[in-house]
Amino acid sequence: MSGPAGEQRIDHDLVWVVEDSAEDAEAIARALRRTHPGLALDFTDRGTGFVERLLGAARRPGLVLLDxxxxxxxxxxVLRSIRSRPELDGVAVVAFTSSTGPDEVDTTYAAGADSYIYKPVNFELFRAVLKGAVDYWQRKAKSGDEGPGAQPPS
Structure with a gap:
């Protein structure tokens, strides 16, 4: 599905997850299926070839959860590669990781992350954090707010 002038369509009900831990991928799937049953999920366990998959997809995800x-x-x-492609500007990328070092947070934002979220160990908190992130990015997409100064819808 392409938009005007052959542009690929961003699907805000589609989330791609880049996660190499099978356990974490399963937890993400379980959590999002409970909180967002209509959300389509696609998983990959490595960054190799990910940008090429995004570029070639008929439907691009509105959100990428990136370990x-x-x-x-x-x-x-992977994030720098995504951000180097202007045709992927509409894809929100959220680092969802167990890494908490300040240098890693700074490096991730400098690479172009839209958000940085620490993976809680407790499943209920894990689910709540994911729900909040997906809800925020879906509301932002529907409101049409763009840019770093955009406020979340009330």
Whole structure:
């Protein structure tokens, strides 16, 4: 599905998850299926070839949940690759990771992350954090707010 002039459509009910831990991927799937049953999820366990998949997709996800510790290119490397492609500007990228070091947070935002979220160990909190992130990015997309100064809808 393409938009005007052959542009690929951003689907805000589609989330792509880049997560190499099968356990964390399963937890993400369980959490989002409970809180957002209509959300389509797509999973990959590595960053290699991810940008090419995004570029070639008929429907681009409105949101990418990106782990930072990946085999092959790291999360920040994948993020820099995404942000180097203007045709992917409409895709929100949220680092969802167990990494909490201030340098890692700074590096991730410098690479172009829209948000940085720490993975809680408790499943209920894990689910609540994911729900909040998805709700926020879906509201933002529907309101049409763009740019770093945009306020979340009330």
């Amino acid at each position: 930072l510790k990946l085999p092959g290119p790291s999360g920040p490397d």
